[in-house]
Amino acid sequence: MINQPETRDLLTEARQVLLDSVAPELTGERKYQALMVANAMGMAIRELEQREQGQPEQTDRTVRAFLAERSLKATAGEAEAALARAVRERHLDGADPAVRSVLRNLTEARLRINNPGYLKR
Template sequence: MINRPETRDLLAEARQVLLDSLVPELGGERKYEALMIANAMGMAIREQEQQEAGEPESTDVMLSRFLAGHALPEESEQGEQTLARALRERVVDGSDRELRAVLRAMTETRLKVNNPGYLK
């Protein structure tokens, strides 16, 4: 079998070259655009690492258990949409500890991808 680099490793290397070699040569709007691309690449790397660690699945399991425990069918909607509808319609109590744990887990999972420094 051929030794193939992992997608995460390729993204990380490309991001590093972008930041180290290209960004310093750019100015103004082009530099801003290159930094946005590097940021998006970093988010993709972190998201892939999360998926490999099974984090989104554990959050999805928490959400599914909450919905099932409160007799909220997922129907054709995704779990988050069902939860949002239940909150809008005040079907679930906002002070429910289990709900708060689910919302916190969902928020932390997203922050680990989008803005990991915020959690520190």
């Protein structure tokens, strides 16, 4: 069997080349654009890693269980949207500590992908 690189590995290598070889040669707007692309690639890598660990599914199950405890339904993959709808339609109280905890956990899950450095502060 041929050893094929994983998507994560390809993205990681391409991002490193962009940061180490391409971006230093650029200035101004072009450098900014290259750094934005590198940042987006980093987010994609972290999202792939989260998927490999089953994090999105676990988060979805946790939110669905939370909603079920409150007699609210959500289908697999739709838990965040159902939670948002329940808060928006005032089926859940945003001041409720349990609701705030779920929202905080969802926010932290997003930050682990989009801006992990923020969580370290």
